[in-house]
Amino acid sequence: MQRNDDPEFWQSVTGTLEQGEDPCETARREVLEETSIEITRCGYELIDCQKINTYEIRDRWKHRYPPNTPFNTEHVFSVAVANDQIIALTEHSAYLWLDKQSAMEKVWSDTNREAISLYVPDSNL
Template sequence: MTAYKRPVSVLVVVHTPDLQVLLLERASHAGYWQSVTGSQEAGEALADTALRELAEETGISAPPGDLHDWQMSNRYEIFAEWRHRYAPGVVHNTEHVFSLQVAAGQAVVIAPDEHLDYCWLPWHEAAEKCFSWSNRDALLMLPERVSLAQR
């Protein structure tokens, strides 16, 4: 039996206090840059998905209390080329947005089977570089979200 991906995922925006944002280049699509993303596994809480994907894709471990749940989700159509990963007939995914602030100079160890490279960019430049509209929109909201979290 084929194990299909669940059409529920997380987007984790990793940033420094001065809003430098970590972007990862997809191994399967050179030139496609994104924040940390990944699908929820059965029985897994969304925050646990975010922390697992963060560790798998970047080598960054964070305590659950450091992760900020934006209480925001996006529903989007799954690219046709990636639909084979999902059960037949599944064409939409719901993505839940989180962020994590890390110290400047945070070490990153990418998963070579998932990513080719990484970079740190100012939030507005990172937003321009993302291929995903939902990732771009989250990055454009980052200054306001960080300001609200600090109040």
């Protein structure tokens, strides 16, 4: 998905843990908020990839974090959805369905690229 605040930045669904949430709950909520997909109601399976990344926060986004927070922690999840799944964007300008290699070339962050490489089957995205 293409970020509203940076048209060169394409990424997966992302979000912040809210008070009392576990990472799986956050992933379901963020997918719903950003795409309108209700994972459980649609019969999809959210897969916890058991991968946690830590990366440096971009200077332009540090204002979103508590002062002196240099790094962010990212929990990696995946969910396969139907090709004809209706998407309603709320926080992004556009989305694309791409093959695996094209998606890896399109995303901005190394951690998104790695997640696609490791957890998306070669036959689809």
